[in-house]
Amino acid sequence: MTHLGVIGGGGWLAGALLRPVLADRLVMPADLVLSSRSGNISGFEAWPGVHMTTDNAILVDACDIIVLSVRPGDLDEIDVDLRGRFVISVMAGVTVEEIGDRFGARRIVRAMPNACAEQRLSFTPWCMTDDVRDPEADFARRFFAASGRPHFITDEQELDYFTALTGSGAAFPALMADAMIRHAIEAGIGPETAVLAVRQLFLGAATQMASVSDTPADIVELFMEYHGTTAAGLSAMIDADLAHAVFSGLTAARRRAQDGAD
Numbered sequence: 001m002t003h004l005g006v007i008g009g010g011g012w013l014a015g016a017l018l019r020p021v022l023a024d025r026l027v028m029p030a031d032l033v034l035s036s037r038s039g040n041i042s043g044f045e046a047w048p049g050v051h052m053t054t055d056n057a058i059l060v061d062a063c064d065i066i067v068l069s070v071r072p073g074d075l076d077e078i079d080v081d082l083r084g085r086f087v088i089s090v091m092a093g094v095t096v097e098e099i100g101d102r103f104g105a106r107r108i109v110r111a112m113p114n115a116c117a118e119q120r121l122s123f124t125p126w127c128m129t130d131d132v133r134d135p136e137a138d139f140a141r142r143f144f145a146a147s148g149r150p151h152f153i154t155d156e157q158e159l160d161y162f163t164a165l166t167g168s169g170a171a172f173p174a175l176m177a178d179a180m181i182r183h184a185i186e187a188g189i190g191p192e193t194a195v196l197a198v199r200q201l202f203l204g205a206a207t208q209m210a211s212v213s214d215t216p217a218d219i220v221e222l223f224m225e226y227h228g229t230t231a232a233g234l235s236a237m238i239d240a241d242l243a244h245a246v247f248s249g250l251t252a253a254r255r256r257a258q259d260g261a262d
């Protein structure tokens, strides 16, 4: 039986990835070991059989698949020997070469999910070393499929880009949504109604963009050609160079991922 050990299993991303995996019974609670530094792990009350420890060596001894999910700045504290283990890393900015050099592992999957994993809606690009065996690659794909859409890539460097683009999850759309909510409140709409309205707007917009064949650019074009109130708003946003602000943000996030995300 395969045992899965998650170093940093008490963290935000680990919980978001693991709850769908447990709900789907891809891994049974008794076969899962989570570690944290403090011993405080919550969010797994529905699966009382999950093992928890503060000792990463105990976790590694008990498991054949090891997930690395600590913050990059905490990696130096992780003193374990992962030779012969299949390793899955979801850490931003830590290359497979670094993981191999540091822990002795050769069979490594590196992935960049996002926190929408909790809603099973992560976009999760992933890559692997040549040594990964077919059943291990299949496990990795099914592991990430439980929490969203895995997308296999062959160029590891793209992961630093995806860390900025999609690893950020709801954060960048939330910035746009928050600006809209603040504008609505300034215009006299009650705060609760403003939040309700913009949440429903983003749900509708995301669902539409995910389900119709029109690209986002096609949708903008459609409204521009309609020449109505929305076109007036779009023109003002384009004139204010909204794209420039977005490009600056993504460039800064990518640079941080390339420099080693802490």
Ligand SMILES: NC(=O)C1=CN([C@@H]2O[C@H](COP(=O)(O)OP(=O)(O)OC[C@H]3O[C@@H](n4cnc5c(N)ncnc54)[C@H](OP(=O)(O)O)[C@@H]3O)[C@@H](O)[C@H]2O)C=CC1
Residues within 6 Å of the ligand: 007, 008, 009, 010, 011, 012, 013, 014, 035, 036, 037, 038, 039, 040, 056, 069, 070, 071, 072, 074, 077, 078, 090, 091, 092, 112, 113, 114, 115, 167, 168, 169, 261
């Ligand atoms: N959060 C996100 O949206 C995303 C995160 N990532 C990546 O996932 C990784 C985890 O991030 P996230 O879950 O947000 O981080 P959190 O800070 O939420 O969780 C980190 C976890 O690591 C534990 N930890 C720290 N040091 C050790 C140690 N020496 N031994 C065992 N456990 C330890 C912490 O324990 P304790 O709390 O007790 O200190 C905590 O449980 C990061 O590398 C990040 O780059 C990638 C994509 C998205």
Ligand SMILES: O=C(O)[C@@H]1CCC=N1
Residues within 6 Å of the ligand: 092, 163, 167, 168, 169, 261, 262
């Ligand atoms: O903001 C962060 O650093 C984490 C890693 C990638 C996405 N979120």
